[in-house]
Amino acid sequence: MIAKSNIIPAVLERLQSLPVGHYLDVRTYKRNRYVFFVKKNEDSFLIIENGFFQDRFEDVPFKKIKKLFKTLLKKEFPRSTKIRVYNMGEFDEQTADNVERKIL
Numbered sequence: 001m002i003a004k005s006n007i008i009p010a011v012l013e014r015l016q017s018l019p020v021g022h023y024l025d026v027r028t029y030k031r032n033r034y035v036f037f038v039k040k041n042e043d044s045f046l047i048i049e050n051g052f053f054q055d056r057f058e059d060v061p062f063k064k065i066k067k068l069f070k071t072l073l074k075k076e077f078p079r080s081t082k083i084r085v086y087n088m089g090e091f092d093e094q095t096a097d098n099v100e101r102k103i104l
Contacts, residue, residue: 001029001082001083001084002082002083002084002085003081003082003083004073004077004080004081004082004083007026007073007083007085008066008069008070008073010085011024011026011037011069011085012065012066014085014087015037015039015045015062015065016062018037018039018087019039020039020040020041020042021039021040021090021091022038022039022087022088022089022090022091023036023037023038023039023088023089023091023096024036024037024085024086024087024088025084025085025086025087025088025096025099026083026084026085026086027083027084027085027086028051028076028077028080028083028084029080029081029082029083029084031084032051033050033051033052033076033077034050034051035047035048035049035050035051035069035072035076036048036050036091036096037065038091040059043061043062044059044060044061045059045060045061045062045065046058046059046060047060047065047068047072049072049075049076050097051075051076052075052076053075053076
């Protein structure tokens with residue numbers, strides 16, 4: 001778990017070293033809302049938001065992720081103080097939504 005104040009630099013650092021085709025799962029402490037960051041190629045990401053709002057952002061360049069993630073944090077994690085970040089490996093759309101996680 002990472003403090004909300006440190007989450008943006010931590011996620012950006014992990015996204016830079018993420019292999020193509022893999023994804024990060026960013027969740028609330030209770031694990032009931034999430035944002036997926038999928039690396040499509042070297043400078044293009046797919047971002048999937050599922051929580052209060054459901055949205056997909058296709059072909060987002062790396063330099064625009066910081067601003068987009070900041071707005072997603074305000075929408076999806078408004079009162080969270082700790083955020084969970086998982087490196088999930090290869091992205092498969094059907095299995096990614098159905099990963100079993102304990103919900104608090």
